[in-house]
Amino acid sequence: MAAPNKSHLKLHLWLISVLGVIVPRRLRADWRQEWEAELRKRELLLADWDRLNFTTKLDLVRRSLGAFWDALWLQQLRLEDEMFQDLRYGVRMLLKHPGFTSIAILTLALGVGANTSIFSVVNALILRPLPYPDAERLMWVEEVSKTNPGTPAYGGHFLDWQQHSQSLDGIAQFEGGIRTLSGAGEPDRVDVGTISASLLPILGVQPLQLGRNFSPEEDKRGAARVAILSDNLWRDRYNGDRDIVGKAITLNDEVFTVVGVLPETFRFSSHFDVCVPLALDPQQELTGESRSYQSTIARLKPGLTIEQARLELDSLLQRYESTRPDGKWRFDDSRTRLVPLHEHLLGDTSRPLLVLLGAVGLILLIACANVANLLLARAVTRQKELAIRTALGASRLRLVRQMLTECLLLAVGGGAAGLLLASWLTTLLGTLNSTATIGEMAGVAAITIDLRVLGFTLLITLLTGLLFGLLPAIRLSRPDVNVALKEGGHAQGLHGRRLRGALMVSEVALAILLLVGAGLLIRSFVKLLDVDPGYRADNLLTARLQLPPRYSEQFRRVQFYEQTLQRLEALPGVQAVGITSHLPLTNYNLGGNVRVEGRVKPEGEQETSAPIASVNPDYFRAMGIGLRAGRVFTDLDGKGAPSVAVLSEALARELFPDDDPLGKRLVIAAAGGESTTVIGVVQDIRHQGLDQKIDLACYLSFRQTPRPGVALLLRTGGDPRSLTTAVRAAVREVDPALPVFQIMTMNERLSNSVGARRFNLMLLGAFAGLALLLAGVGVYGVISYVVTGRTHEIGIRMALGAQSSDVLGLFIRQGMTLVLLGVGLGLFGAFALTRVMTGLLFAVGAKDPVTFAAVAVLLSLIALLACYIPARRAARVDPLIALRHE
């Protein structure tokens, strides 16, 4: 018989050796042999029969391919593999020690849960693209100049870009506003988006839920009035009426025809209940007759860079400006700025988020250190078992694998529990998801657990399993068989003790990092709440009103305000009622240049510009803004009387650094441009928020410049909220069709204005508390373990005359040495790391010594307690029992 020719590769045999890879290892050799033997035998026979040709060789290959199904069938036998043995054994071991297992899983669950929930926020806000097709091509467009750090684009430029730009797939402008929706049911105040017809197409919103988008013709000045409803408004107010298209709605006394309803899934950074066309007038924009600025979004053509588009828009802007007549407003020095929309909406929310993500990362590390410590402690009791297994021939690798399997089981248990915790936390974070806490992304991003979050959780779960398992596993797999067997499992090497000490030190250090971070935020917050806003916020009720166009004549507005004031002042418990067009903590709606009459500013110097508020005489009393000089308005400062103004201290200083401002004359465009006399100076207020600088303010009499949008302020003796209904009723008596909105106390407004800070503080504070708890448990675990290991020694010491206090001191000294080492390392690390928090702090340095000291003391005290409890147990030991302790 001819020996098989081994010189060339035989495909069928090669197939078998390849397919053998997927056969469970313990069956693999037999399996390969069986197939190879059959194939070789058949080959020999065919050669014998002289029929080894192309067809029969092909048949051999076909038969060897069938081995794949065979190998596949054998997969079920994997269950008996070592891996599954390890798993079964691991589960048994974990179930046998429920106390250990549940503490370990709980610790990990807290770590994984915190990480998953914060990551789900990071994912929703930063990682996930905006919910529009090809969202990376959407750009936020602004205009900048030497004196202008960034404003919405001018309407004329927008129209020109829309017509001529080659680098854009579309550009749109929009603006938000509040109008009164009347008609069926109570009049309601709704958020109205004034949008160009191109907005929905460039966001890729096609088709609408019902009806259609605005046509380009409807987006022109003078076209028929049309509106698109949001899904919410359509469902709530119109009960999801499928025939709504073509029906009429009334906004601020104007009738609009509904042409469409937005899709339910539509998300946008501004909240709109109703959209109406922007309908700019190109001629008016060109001549400068009107000056309109709106937020602008553009969609880049595919493949173009931001810079290319910017250059084109800039050159179009220059050309446009050169064709304009010399009018009131020119923008020759304006340049465009394009920022990816996602980046613009994120604003500065990403920094606190990344700090939080770092914080939860630290929590996870502390949790790992804690579990590793638990494992090491338990390892001592297992040393005998491991020694026996080694003696019976288990390899070191096998033992490491067995122990890692147990750790992975723990990690998976912790991960699953953590995911449960996270799904709850994420819902909680979702409800806190508001513009106050996470900025403009709030309207766009939905905080949910998606596949990416699940992947992240799986990854950190496996990583933690390796992290806390590897050290103890490697250490344990090296038991000294002789020692372990002889000493009955009570031996513990110096090495193990050092390892546990090191873990404890790092836990304390990590906890210090977190505590310092949280401490700095808390100090900032306290300092922030201590800031004097310039007015008295307690016992102050606020509400807003927006007069519709039927009040376009000024005397009607004054009449309305006077009648309303009269009714409000008559309410029981009301001490003073104010009216202002500029409610603190809301956006300005009017500002303007304030010029000193007869004074010419040097060339190149900016005119002083200030917010200009129309207020009633009692406004200052209601707000608790103190009068510094002169007088405030009286009821006589009305139409026909000389125009008068009250300045804030800061504005008075700015305009009249060396003079007494009283009696001086100003020219204020917003006051109709006539000469206005300064009659008083009042205290400064922080209009925009506690963490903002002091604002300039110029006050005019509401009788001389009545504005359509105002806020009512009621200074009360008792709880201001009890007046809510009365305020509504009073306004309704004057005008039944006018809604009062945003009725809340000034304290609530202040509290909302620090919402983002409180949100960060709450989360970081909770994480720091968790870290403190875990570190305390860690210290306790190590010390009580040390105490147990040294019971025999304590017995000897006490028999030789040591007092309880000596023993107590011994262990506290030993524990606190390690704790202080950790505190030192932590403070050192915090010193280097808190730099990242600079932007989140207020009036507190990132290296604030008070915070550092307080945190060090707090953690040391907790650690002292954690040492004291086991140490006291040691000190109370009965020497007789201790000596017998093996």
Place this chain on the structure above:
Amino acid sequence: MSPKAYLSYSAAVILQALSNGYQYGFDIMDITGLPSGTVYPALRRLEQTGLIDSKWERAGIAQREQRPPRKYYELTPDGKDALAEAVKRYRLLEAVLPHPSKVTPSRERG
């Protein structure tokens, strides 16, 4: 699986082939016409349920032919019972398969 449980047709045919004296996987494929992807998993299952047994061929024969020893299968008493049951259901079972010819040499046992 108890021997009483119904066998699939391919399992019954394989038992019959074994009973007829075709004891190697490839021989069973030849005589039943079933592909290797059916025969081998069926053999594994039958062996797992205790209807057949497997043994390795004596090393001497393999050495002579410079190949690894082959594995052969044979019916257990349970397997014989199961086959008898199956024959009652698939009446033509005994008739469809021939008895061994000279096609399968070297069936020496280990």
